[in-house]
Amino acid sequence: MPGPHWAILGLGIPAVLGLLLMLLAAGLTRWRGPAAAMAWPLACAGGLAVGAWAVNDWPTWPATDPDSRLFYLVLPAALLVELLGALPGVPRWIIWPLRGLIALALGRVLLHGSVYLVEQPFSEEQVWSAGRQGAWWLGIAAVVMLPWLALHWICMRAATPARSIPLSLAIVALGAGVLIFTSGSQSGGQMALSVMAALLGGWLGSFALRRGGSFAAAVGMSLVLIAGLLIIGRFFAQVTTPAALLVMLAPLAGLLAEVPMLHRRRSRPWLAGAVRIVAVAIPVSIAVVPNVVGFLHDVSTHTSDDGY
Secondary structure, X not given: OXXXXXXXXXXXXXXXXXXXXXXXXXXXXXXXXXXXXXXXXHHHHHHHHHHHHHOOOOOOOOOOOHHHHHHHHHHHHHHHHHHHHHOOOOXXXXXXXXXXXXXXXXXXHHOOOOOOOOOOOOOOOOOOOHHHHHHHXXXXXXHHHHHHHHHHHXXXXXXXXXXXXXHHHHHHHHHHHHHHHOOOOHHHHHHHHHHHHHHHHHHHHHHHOOOOOOOOHHHHHHHHHHHHHHHHHHHHOOOOHHHHHHHHHHHHHXXXXXXXXXXXXXXXOOHHXXXXXXXXHHHHHHHHHHHHHHHHHHHHHHHHHOOO
8 A cells, every 4th residue: 555655755746746837837927828738748747757756667668568658658749749739829730630649549559569469378368350459449539539628628618617627637537546556556546646646736836827727738648648547457457447438538527517507697606616526526436436445345355364
């Protein structure tokens, strides 16, 4: 189980990193908007890196395992696209196809060389056909892009209190971390929690920005990293497909906060944000709670068997 040492390194440092990057963006008066948009993906990427370092699971090079490919291939590609998207004047018709390409390639990159794609000696797993592979890659891309597009649309609505977006993403990262941790991958779960801490730190720092913190920029990098960790947990640990889908698609429940009555002038401005956070937390809880109960039961059983 994680101890105080990991809490300081794996949670504290990413949170401080997210906070400092947002405060730095607030100090750059002329480039405040682009700087804030760059701060979010940098914070998430830094959170994952610090999380890997905190659990002594720094990815190996060359990238021969899924964790290494997530760190050395997926993360730089996603970060490059999001930083490019933060630059003023870059057309959206260039950025969104690149984002879609990353989502489409995510599963293929992480499962490269695995028993699902390459026949392995002494393995009972049947190699996927080309059709099955295509279905998985398209399905993963859809699961990543649907909440990405939905949250981006919410952020672009001038009447929407988008400050709740990083908090809802932090809830998704928390759920993914707990789900992965209780499904046999302690390091993967802790890295997801480090991404959560970076999002929370960035959210706190966003209050220093007069017009908000370019919240749409928080969406892409966090979703790609969370999806990558869930894919690894699904195929190389014991995360179930329904639980992973519930966590990844939970941001769609936040669309309930877009009910017109919540945005009337007389409504309190925080109400829609509170509804969004609660709506996202419900499917995450449905996915995570059974795993936590089973995990605690297994721990207590093993403890009693050892005579403690």
